[in-house]
Amino acid sequence: KFASVESAPPIEVFALNKAYVEDTFPQKVNLGVGAYRTDEGKPWVLPVVRHMEQKLAADETLNKEYLPVLGYEPLASAATRMLLGSDSASLKEGRATGIQCLSGTGALRVGAEFLAHIGKHSIVYSSNPTWGNHSLVFLNAGFTSYRSYRYWDAAKKALDFDGLMEDLRNAPENSVIILHACAHNPTGVDPTQDQWRQIADLIEERQLFPFFDSAYQGFASGDLDRDAWAVRYFDSRGFEMVCAQSFAKNFGLYNERVGNLTFVAKDRSVIEPVRSQITLLVRANYSNPPNHGARIVGTVLNDPVLTEQWKSHIKTMADRIISMRLGLRERLEKLETPGTWNHITDQIGMFSFTGLGPLAVDKLIADHHIYLLKGGRINMCGLNTGNIDYVAKCIHEVVTTTQE
Amino acid sequence: MSLISSLKIFSPSSLNTTQNALSVVSSRANSWWSHVEMGPPDPILGVTEAFKRDTNPKKMNLGVGAYRDDSGKPFILPAVKMAEAEIAKKNMDKEYSPISGSPEFCKATINLALGEDNEWTKNGLNATVQGISGTGSLRIGTAFLSAFFPGGKDLYMPTPTWGNHVPLAKHAGLGVKQYRYYDPKTCGFDFHGALQDIAKIPERSMILLHACAHNPTGVDPKPEQWAEMSKVIKEKKLFPFFDMAYQGFASGDIDKDAAPVRMFLKDGHQIALSQSYAKNMGLYGERAGAFSLICSSKEEAAATMSQLKIIIRPMYSNPPVTGARIATEILTNPSLRSQWLKDVKGMADRIISMRQLLRSNLAKEGSSRDWAHITDQIGMFCFTGMTPPQVEKLTKDFSVYLTKDGRISVAGITSKNVEYLAHAIHQVTK
Numbered sequence: 016k017f018a019s020v021e022s023a024p025p026i027e028v029f030a031l032n033k034a035y036v037e038d039t040f041p042q043k044v045n046l047g048v049g050a051y052r053t054d055e056g057k058p059w060v061l062p063v064v065r066h067m068e069q070k071l072a073a074d075e076t077l078n079k080e081y082l083p084v085l086g087y088e089p090l091a092s093a094a095t096r097m098l099l100g101s102d103s104a105s106l107k108e109g110r111a112t113g114i115q116c117l118s119g120t121g122a123l124r125v126g127a128e129f130l131a132h133i134g135k136h137s138i139v140y141s142s143n144p145t146w147g148n149h150s151l152v153f154l155n156a157g158f159t160s161y162r163s164y165r166y167w168d169a170a171k172k173a174l175d176f177d178g179l180m181e182d183l184r185n186a187p188e189n190s191v192i193i194l195h196a197c198a199h200n201p202t203g204v205d206p207t208q209d210q211w212r213q214i215a216d217l218i219e220e221r222q223l224f225p226f227f228d229s230a231y232q233g234f235a236s237g238d239l240d241r242d243a244w245a246v247r248y249f250d251s252r253g254f255e256m257v258c259a260q261s262f263a264k265n266f267g268l269y270n271e272r273v274g275n276l277t278f279v280a281k282d283r284s285v286i287e288p289v290r291s292q293i294t295l296l297v298r299a300n301y302s303n304p305p306n307h308g309a310r311i312v313g314t315v316l317n318d319p320v321l322t323e324q325w326k327s328h329i330k331t332m333a334d335r336i337i338s339m340r341l342g343l344r345e346r347l348e349k350l351e352t353p354g355t356w357n358h359i360t361d362q363i364g365m366f367s368f369t370g371l372g373p374l375a376v377d378k379l380i381a382d383h384h385i386y387l388l389k390g391g392r393i394n395m396c397g398l399n400t401g402n403i404d405y406v407a408k409c410i411h412e413v414v415t416t417t418q419e
Numbered sequence: 420m421s422l423i424s425s426l427k428i429f430s431p432s433s434l435n436t437t438q439n440a441l442s443v444v445s446s447r448a449n450s451w452w453s454h455v456e457m458g459p460p461d462p463i464l465g466v467t468e469a470f471k472r473d474t475n476p477k478k479m480n481l482g483v484g485a486y487r488d489d490s491g492k493p494f495i496l497p498a499v500k501m502a503e504a505e506i507a508k509k510n511m512d513k514e515y516s517p518i519s520g521s522p523e524f525c526k527a528t529i530n531l532a533l534g535e536d537n538e539w540t541k542n543g544l545n546a547t548v549q550g551i552s553g554t555g556s557l558r559i560g561t562a563f564l565s566a567f568f569p570g571g572k573d574l575y576m577p578t579p580t581w582g583n584h585v586p587l588a589k590h591a592g593l594g595v596k597q598y599r600y601y602d603p604k605t606c607g608f609d610f611h612g613a614l615q616d617i618a619k620i621p622e623r624s625m626i627l628l629h630a631c632a633h634n635p636t637g638v639d640p641k642p643e644q645w646a647e648m649s650k651v652i653k654e655k656k657l658f659p660f661f662d663m664a665y666q667g668f669a670s671g672d673i674d675k676d677a678a679p680v681r682m683f684l685k686d687g688h689q690i691a692l693s694q695s696y697a698k699n700m701g702l703y704g705e706r707a708g709a710f711s712l713i714c715s716s717k718e719e720a721a722a723t724m725s726q727l728k729i730i731i732r733p734m735y736s737n738p739p740v741t742g743a744r745i746a747t748e749i750l751t752n753p754s755l756r757s758q759w760l761k762d763v764k765g766m767a768d769r770i771i772s773m774r775q776l777l778r779s780n781l782a783k784e785g786s787s788r789d790w791a792h793i794t795d796q797i798g799m800f801c802f803t804g805m806t807p808p809q810v811e812k813l814t815k816d817f818s819v820y821l822t823k824d825g826r827i828s829v830a831g832i833t834s835k836n837v838e839y840l841a842h843a844i845h846q847v848t849k
Contacts (some may be wrong), residue, residue, distance in 0.1 A: 017689075017714060020567050022722040026732065029518070058512040072450035072507060078493040080485060081703045084461075117551070118734035126733055133455055168656055224451065255451050269515045269742035281450045291458035298461075298583060299590035300558055301551035305739035306704035 040384040044402050046393040047198070047386045049365055050269055051234075051332050054399045059332075059348075061267045063324045067311045081305065084294045085274075085400065086115020086304045090313030094260055094275035095168050096242055097316060097322065098229060099250050109283040111250075114293055115304045118274040119230045123152045125296060126257045126276050127228060131157030133292050136224060136343055140186055141193040143168035144368075144390060146200045146228070149193055158191070167202050172358040172370045174204050180217060186258025188222040196229035197242040198364020201392035205235075205363060211245045215252055225249055227258035234265045235364040237333030239326065255281050262312050264365065265329055338358030338364065339398040346407035352414050367393050369411070372419035383409040426817030436845070462582075462822060470820040478818035479836055481827040484799050485703060486668075486766055489833045494766070496701045496760035500633055502748035505755070511744070516737045518728040520549020520709070525742040527750035528709040531664060532677050532694055539684060539713050546723035547711040548731065549738040552703075553664045556710035556745045560660060560691050561591035562730045563712070563723075570623025570658065577601070577613070577627070579824070580694060581634045581662075584627065598626070601636045606792035606804045608638045614651055622656045630663035630692075631676040632798025637824045639669070649686045659688050664695040669798045672765030673760070689713055694748050698799065699763050705742025773832040774801065780841030788848060801827050809847045817843035 031047040053059050071077060085091065091113030096106060105111040116122035130136045131153075139153045143163035150161045164177030164186070183192065194214070201203055206330060218225055227246050233239040244260055262273040276293075280286055297303070315321040337360075345362075346358040359367055371391040373380070379385040385406060387393045398406060467481035490492045519525065525547040529540055539545055544574040550556030565572060576584055576591045577600030585595050598620065599612030620626065628648075634638055640648060652659055661680050667673040683690055689712075696707040710727070731737070749755045771794075778793045793801055805813065805825035813819045819840060821827045832840060 017567060017569075017712065017719055017723055020719065020722045020726055026518075026728070058514050060510075060513050064513070068507070072503060078495055079499075079702055079704050081697075117739070120732075120736040121734070134451060148732060148736065151729075155730075155733040263515075267513055269513050270737070271513060272735060272737075272739040280452060282453070285450055285452040285455055288455040288457045290453055292455055294461070295458045295586070296590075298554075298584045301706070302554035302583070303704070305551075305704075305706045306743065308739065319633070371619070373525045381699050383735060411619040 025386060031388065033384040034292040034380075038384055042402070042405055043384040043386070044384050044397055044406055046397040046406075049387060049394055050396065051264060051267060051365070052396045052399065054335065054401070056399055056401065058266055058396075062323070063315055063321055063328060064267060064311055066319070067314055071310055079081040082115070082303045082306050082309065084297050084303050085290060087306070087309035087313050089317050090273070090309045091115050091275055093313060093316035094262075095277045097239060098232065098246055098258060098260055098277050099279070100240065100243065100247055103247065103250055105250055105279045110281065110286065111277060111279045112286050113289060114276045114278065114290070115309055116259070116271055116276050117301070117304060118263050118272040119228065119259050120148060120274075121272065121304075122259035122261070122274040122276040123149070123228060124156055125293060125300075127153045127156035127158065128296050128300075129289070129293055130224070130226070130257070132296065133289075134224075136189055136191050137228075138162065138187055138190040138195065140164050140183070140190055142195065142199070144201055145193065145195075149228075150380065153191075158288070161205065162186075162194070164235070166199075167204065167368060169370065170192065172355065172368070173361070174206060174366070176206070176208070183214070183217050183223065184221060186221060186223055189224065191224045191226050192218060193226050193228055194245070196227045196232065196240055196246050197244075198231035198235035198366075200230065200364070201366050201388070201390060203364050203366050204363025204368070206245070206357075208244065208248075211248055215249055219252070221253070225254055225256040227256060229258050230261040230265055231364050232260065233329040234328070234333060237330040250279055253281065255279055261394040262308070263402070266312055266325070268308050268311065271311070272305060273308035273312050286351045337397045339395050339403065340367070342403050343398060343407060346403065347410060348412045350407060352411040365394055365396055367395055369393055369410070371414070372417070374419050375417045378413040378417060379409060383412070385409055446565055459595060466820045466822060469814075473820075475818035477836070477839055479820065479831060479840060481483075481819060481821040481831040482716040483799070484698075484828050484830070486698060486701060486799070486830045487833070489769060489835075489838075491833050493833055494701055495566075496759065496762040498749050498755050498762050499700060499745055501704065501755055501758060502713060502745045502752070505748055505752065513740075516549070516740050516743070518731050518737050519547075520738045520743055521722065521740075521747065523751065524634050524747045525709060526548055527747055528694055529675060530681050531750060532666065532675065532680055532711070533684065533690060534674070534677075534681060537681075540565060543717040545711050546720045546727060547709055548724070548727045549598050549743055550708045550710045551735070551738065552697050552708040552742075553662065553693055553846035554587065556589055556693040556695070556708040557584070557662060557708065558591060558734075559727060559730055560587050560693055561593055563727060564625060564660070564691065565592040566730070567726065568658065570625070570682060571621055573624055575620055575624060575626045575657075576661065577629065577633070580627070580629070583661075593625075600633070601638055603804065606638070606802060607795060608640055608644065610640065610644050614647060616674070617648065617651050617657070618658055620655055620656065623658070625658045625660055626652060627660050629704050630661045630666070630680050632662065632665035632669035632800075634798070635800050635822075635824065636802040637796030637798050637800045638792075638802065640679075642678065645682055649683050653686060653688060658691070659683055660691040660693075662693050664693075665698055665798050666694065666833055667697040667760070667763040671764035671771075673763070677728065684713060692808055700746055700749065700759065701745045702742045702745060705745065706739055707742030707746050713787075758762070770799070770829045773829050773834075773837060776834065776837045777832060780838050781845055785839050786849060787844045798810060799828055799830055801829050803844070805844070805848060812847040813843055815845070818842050823832070
């Protein structure tokens with residue numbers, strides 16, 4: 016019956032990871048998949064998470080019953096509060112609400128389905144480049160047109176702000192605009208505060224709808240409030256908006272799929288109808304979200320002591336990444352590798368858009384067993400004190416011997 | 420209308436209040452969502468809410484479909500507790516699962532359905548992916564069929580069927596049609612009606628089948644009836660999509676409960692299959708399940724897998740691990756597996772004995788009605804045959820809560836309240 020089903024093209028980041036795993040070269044380096052690694056190159060289960068799991072396991076009052084359709088309320092409300100800040104007017108006025116979702120992707124999908132089916136939006140914009148899955152999420156959710164706004168200036172290795180503004184200015188009314196809240200994936204380049212103000216002005220003027228993707232709050236700068244500045248700014252301007260939040264990176268809970276969809280309205284009276292419509296969408300998709308990760312995050316965020324512990328873990332991760340950025344830039348500048356390398360420390364978060372072209376990338380993989388995405392994106396977490404010299408040396412080697 | 424209700428705060432004497440009211444009006448006018456209507460209330464949730472408000476100490480909640488022990492409490496399976504302890508010892512990481520879930524989980528799950536030594540997984544003919552419990556697995560399956568099924572895009576469902584089947588299938592882009600199933604006259608299976616309707620389904624359509632413990636009726640075809648259905652479905656070139664949410668939980672025997680699925684495969688059908696661990700492992704909130712397609716070749720299975728991943732990634736990227744790890748640990752660890760088989764038989768046996776007690780107590784009450792269907796039916800639910808007015812009376816006079824269609828969750832019955840329930844049912848039906 017399904018003889019005609021063709022094999023789909025492999026998804027790049029997973030194919031890359033597979034190739035890395037199968038490589039037997041002892042000095043291989045994985046700068047592909049976006050997960051944190053310690054300086055020993057190992058995954059890190061946060062101590063506060065381990066502590067919570069032990070606590071949950073010992074708690075005889077807990078069971079495995081279904082969560083409500085919209086999720087574990089202590090998690091959802093704490094996550095929304097963490098995003099908007101306890102000073103948020105929309106929060107205080109009951110105009111903001113949270114819905115537990117299946118990590119960031121799940122929150123994007125639920126938000127996108129709501130905006131398409133109920134909000135009747137049909138056009139969505141994301142940055143060029145953007146996270147590889149954005150387009151499919153929105154198109155599968157019911158959007159009919161996926162478009163890009165300029166973002167990365169390859170020549171300057173910086174934000175193409177004029178291009179961005181021009182493209183948003185030309186976006187039709189009601190278009191949904193995906194904005195990376197911080198630590199833009201894949202470039203690591205974020206707008207400045209002044210640029211955010213201008214973006215907000217334009218979105219307001221052109222009657223566009225802001226959809227924030229916040230996958231790195233706390234993980235980018237080490238400071239939860241700092242990383243939420245853009246979202247909070249839009250909130251203070253009175254925008255209606257949604258924000259998909261992920262706890263995959265900042266809690267290291269990648270495979271537990273913990274996320275939240277924050278919804279900010281102009282009027283509190285729309286909150287209940289919106290929640291009831293989202294309930295129908297969730298029910299038709301997966302009924303209710305998973306329990307385990309929600310209890311971990313929900314408990315920590317509602318406990319001041321555990322929250323402080325968690326914040327110190329985030330700072331550890333962010334600081335290590337920042338030190339790797341410094342280290343890589345220093346080495347490349349010391350080697351006098353052609354080109355400028357300040358973008359490595361100007362950029363923020365897990366990823367860096369190195370500016371390396373496809374030929375250089377191919378060489379890094381084939382000749383040096385250093386795995387990165389075709390577009391030149393590297394995961395800073397893949398660097399550590401043990402391999403940073405090797406990586407710098409190889410980047411120098413391919414840049415000096417490759418004509419793109 | 421909500422604009423008016425939001426003006427309740429308006430008081431003409433205060434300018435400040437006027438400004439507030441005006442800003443409320445204008446904020447609704449400027450809102451993207453002032454047109455959003457309240458969705459219909461969830462009927463089952465409504466039952467639970469009403470139950471919670473009731474102060475009658477004898478109240479019973481026979482609405483929600485989750486297992487309860489003989490004290491009316493949620494039950495964490497001993498095998499699950501043991502599995503969790505084993506998993507904790509392993510200090511596993513939190514790295515992303517593959518999009519399709521762990522291969523170990525998928526293999527253990529399809530082998531549970533088809534038998535440990537089945538020829539289909541041995542020959543690599545299955546494309547199996549982890550799904551968000553049963554619902555999520557159905558959602559993946561319907562999305563795949565909507566995109567790739569080469570025949571008609573209507574999914575034929577039994578009447579009645581699980582309430583969520585219809586919106587889920589429609590949401591995936593499929594049409595929904597019905598075939599007769601439940602006979603309200605007998606509270607049993609309308610075998611001839613089903614066969615007649617199935618024979619009328621256009622060739623190359625899809626048909627949804629509840630593998631065991633039909634939800635909501637508890638009415639299952641007998642093995643010889645399944646054989647007939649298999650024959651007709653094959654003759655009509657229909658594609659069977661099995662929803663198996665209760666393997667082991669229905670009869671207490673995992674092989675017996677999966678028999679229809681295995682029969683169809685032996686009869687040469689290619690099938691789709693959705694599985695859930697919510698009930699049979701009590702893993703409700705951990706969302707562990709799987710969707711499988713049994714293909715005609717390894718290459719077909721591989722191509723299908725790649726397309727299933729393309730469907731999953733834009734939904735939620737990759738599945739939650741905790742429930743899947745527990746299921747895997749249980750199924751692959753021999754002592755845990757045999758513990759689990761005891762646990763699931765224990766649950767099934769308790770439900771079967773509650774059915775027997777309810778029926779015998781109704782007889783003791785002096786009921787002259789035929790209540791054989793209570794013990795003929797199987798699984799979590801029982802379609803009592805009570806009418807909506809009778810259901811209303813049962814709730815109002817006796818604080819017994821159930822859905823309007825007369826469906827009761829047998830899991831909500833205990834040895835301590837079964838007599839009360841029989842008494843109440845007799846009072847409203849005599």
